[in-house]
Amino acid sequence: VDTPGFGDSLDSVDDCKPIIDYIDDQYEKYLNDESGLNRRQIADSRIHCCFYFISPNNYGLKPLDVMTMKTLHNKVNIVPIVAKSDSLTKEEVQALKKRIVAELKTHGIQIYSIPDCDPDEDEDYKEQVRQLKAAIPFAVSSSLETHEVKGRKVRGRAYGWGIVETENPEHSDFVKLRSMLVTHMQDLREVTQDVHYENYRSQRLVARNQSNSDLRNNISISSDDTSKDRILLEKEAELKRMQEMIERMQREMMAQQQQAGWVVDGNHQQNNGVNNGVNNQ
Ligand SMILES: Nc1nc2c(ncn2[C@@H]2O[C@H](COP(=O)(O)OP(=O)(O)OP(=O)(O)O)[C@@H](O)[C@H]2O)c(=O)[nH]1
Ligand SMILES: [Mg+2]
Structure with a gap:
């Protein structure tokens, strides 16, 4: 699911609303399906992961980034990403990542946290998880084009001085991001189910009970019921x-x-x- 135009308008305060509405709609659909007859075959269209792209042109988070992530973090797993990392040097990428991590903490923004490994897990897996955790926020460079590099076809961006390869770990965290998504897809789903969907479900139940008791109270006090x-x-x-x-x-x-x-x-x-x-x- 894409969010075209997010943050492009002059006043971007409401840009978050269609995103929230979309996420809530999927929870509502799931909630209705769960209380229906065919509970075994529910099509799960809930959003299990939200990539939040952060511009490389700022020294950290913009107010819109803070506001949007704060609105989203109790609804969905947020994975922050530095976009267009090819426009920064390696040192700049590291400095920006450090700054973003500090700002997320200052603002109390909960991003998706990769679970810790069990102590009896094999060393390769532990190392992979350690590297993934250290790479957050993933800094990626993407491209729709493919180019030939040393006889290989690679996806990348061609500049006058060379080609930035999307899947080259020296150029971009794209491979790490993909590996995080594949390795932790089940955990992302579980956090959605156990935390975000449960939040939504309990809020809906409270709202339903409230409106039922309002309806009952209105019998005696309201004279202009429909x-x-x-x-x-x-x-x-x-x-x-x-x-x-x-x-x-x-x-x-x-x-x-x-x-x-x-x-x-x-x-x-x-x-x-x-x-x-x-x-x-
Ligand atoms: N340097 C660089 N430019 C990029 C990268 N990815 C996309 N671009 C360029 O940035 C511009 C916008 O890219 P989009 O992918 O359309 O950005 P978007 O945020 O999805 O835009 P909307 O869908 O309109 O909201 C295009 O000119 C892309 O070529 C990247 O990794 N590095
Ligand atoms: Mg787009």
């Missing part, structure tokens, strides 16, 4: 009256049967030792 609401409320009250009547009748029947020496247990009836005149022989 007629549709009134009909609903009258039906609800009638249902309640009927339920009470049925319960009262059941209680009376029980009492009569107990007096006659019968014990009634759900669907079964038992003679309690008093002869009712039926002969079983």
Whole structure:
């Protein structure tokens, strides 16, 4: 899912809204499917990972970056990325990364955290995870074009002085980013399910309960209910009256049967030792 035009308008404050709406819509769809009949075959269109691209032209985060990530971080796994890293030198990339990490911390922005390895994990995997963690925010350079370098076809950007290769670890963190996504896809899904979706679900439940109790309270206090609401409320009250009547009748029947020496247990009836005149022989 792309977000074309994000941050391009003069006043970009509302640029985040369609993103939030899209994420929420997917949660809402999932919530509805979960409470439906066919729970086993839910198509999961929830957003499990959000790449947030940070411009290389600033000395760190812009106010829009801070505001957007703060709005998103309780909804989705954010993976921050430095865009167009080929426009910076190696030292500049490292300085910018350091600054971004510090600013994320200062602003209390929760980005996706790669889980720590189990102690009994093999050393190669531990080293891979250590490198991935150290590379955050991943600084990538991308291209839609392919070029020939030493007889190989590579994706990259051709400049007068040479070719910046997208998949060359010396030029870009693209391979690390891809490897993070592949290795930790299951964990990303689990964090979405256990943290972000649960947040959404509990907020929706609170909102639903609130609107139900508002509706009930309005029976007595609101004189300008819409007629549709009134009909609903009258039906609800009638249902309640009927339920009470049925319960009262059941209680009376029980009492009569107990007096006659019968014990009634759900669907079964038992003679309690008093002869009712039926002969079983
Ligand atoms: N130097 C450099 N330029 C890049 C890189 N990636 C994209 N560009 C250039 O940046 C410009 C914008 O790229 P897009 O990919 O369209 O950027 P975007 O943020 O998706 O733009 P919208 O979809 O319009 O919001 C284009 O001219 C690209 O060629 C990169 O890694 N390095
Ligand atoms: Mg785009």
